[in-house]
Amino acid sequence: MREGRLRRRRARGLYLSVLLKRQDPSTEITVYERNPEGSTYGWGVTYWRGLLDKLHAHDPESARAVEEHSVRWHDGVAHVRELTTRHHGDEGFGIGRHRLLRILTERARALGVRIEFAHEMEVGALPADADLVVAGDGLHSALRTDAADHFGTEVRAGRNHYTWLGTTKVFDAFHFAFVETEHGWVWCYAYGYGAEGSTCVVECAPETWSGLGLDRADEADGLALLEGLFADLLDGHRLIGRSATDGRPQWLTFRTLTNQRWYRDNVVLLGDAAHTTHYSIGAGTTLALEDAIALADALRAHPDLPGALAAYEQERKSALLPVQSAARYSAQWYENLPRYLALPPHRMFALLGQRHSPLLPHIPPQLYYGLDKAVGRLTALRRLKRWLGPKVARAAHTRAVAPR
Template structure:
């Protein structure tokens, strides 16, 4: 079998690794339009038990990545200077480039040699392959080529966000909400190395306009964000890496495959960064697709099995991510709540956690909440 994978991000690299390790005879070509070290952003965060989802299927990759991760068991919300700690909400993080390099090493050990700096402009260039996998992100060529067949849709959320880094280490994943002179801002920040943290600044459309961000340079934007979040940064500066304002794309596909083409990762779906599951979902897509290919000799049967097995799980998680995104679209309204009520609104925003489950996950937080509301 000859397989072409467009995109050498986590989804594409990991799928190629799984396929080649399972059957070295399979001809797998990974094509990436960028150089191997091209990535924006700083750290990537994993929710819940970090890479536990990998242990059953791929203990070696899990063992290779886990030592490089920073982890913690609580998260912190800061509103009007008051800190509310929510216990039991664990996360782990790793540098985005470091994760990419680890996956590149795993792929190389399995015999995968990605082709970098090659931009495929038409799927006609991939004629002759038995399977074409679109692991090529939110602007996927595969999805755009067969948008009608996939039932593809994409929309942008209204909030803007800019992805910075900082040398300020944070004890937990922290959300700092500030009501500035030009409106509410939010910062998502967490450490991904001992001396490095991700610092994502998010604003609504009104704040974006009143602050004049649209006409600012990247350096001017960074400077203003440093002033707004001076307390959280504790004297540290923000670091830029293509830290422009973006709007989060919500990607959905009614059908996951067409002919010999299939989508995975961000090409297939997106999950708002506030739930820390985007990379995890991409890796899980790769696992599910490889299992389907192993179980079915005919490509159409394998792609149908992949979608049938994966869709129910994925749609549940994406629904939670969309619920979280909707909460953030109105985070300025939620900031009017008292800090504890705000924290309860935040932690239940996705619809996946109710008070009873939260009592088990976060007994100290729920205890405080119920005492103050007795």
């Protein structure tokens, strides 16, 4: 069996090739990558313990390397104007994108996968002898675009503008910083990915973007402006933009992509070619790798290719429904950010954690916060009663039967 795959961000394709080689070492796999080896866009990616557990279950060797080269945090920190609040939460991880790709490339090669870098695969030049072609070439997938009507592709543009930056400052927690300007609010998400630095995603409303002149500024002037706005967060460290040689704009609006169908004949979509979820929930890498796991499992479980691809599509579309809903409400929360920033920082941060709720946009923030606290206390009381219940019952029974 021979499989060609097209990708833009290649982690998911490399990981799929690793899984398929582990399932059947005789499988012939070629990975086609349009970029030169060692090049990628972005600084770090985030993931959570649940993904790491899945990686250990499916390929312990690459999972150990990923975990070894990741940084981790348990706290979230919110900066609102001059005030700061810190919350303890679940364990999160960050790893450099270059490091992750290097780990998966080396692992795939060790298993016998053929990797062709700097190879732009045209739609009309697909390998004729391929049993399966996996299109993991991102939001602008050439294979998917060529048959957009069949796949039922829909793309919805978000309202806010954002830019993906790096910084030399290494953060020990996941930071949110909200800065008020005369043209509105600007905010960033910042997290470490290694000893060399952190990722900073900066976002703002379109009127703020244009009011600050970011729509007209070149990269150097734009970075200088943002460094001034986030000076307290950066502690004198600089922001780093990506090279402008790729011709892509510095600022983007997020595109939410969905597809009614994920495969056609022997072509199947993977990762961002099949779906995107807003970056504010930090699930992009996790979902792409989970796609690879589900596709490999389906190919192993079903002897016929149509049955395997149908099972893969059904499983992943079902799994994505709650994630896509959460991402949609999260994006809307940030698009309506001024609604929440009048609260004290610790209350705003609490509602930041509740931004996936479909009820939050329809209830006054202060009231929602009070209701959420009351529900939390009630839930804790119920848990305490469940925990004490058997013990109290046993104690009462002991007293009833004890000899006098």
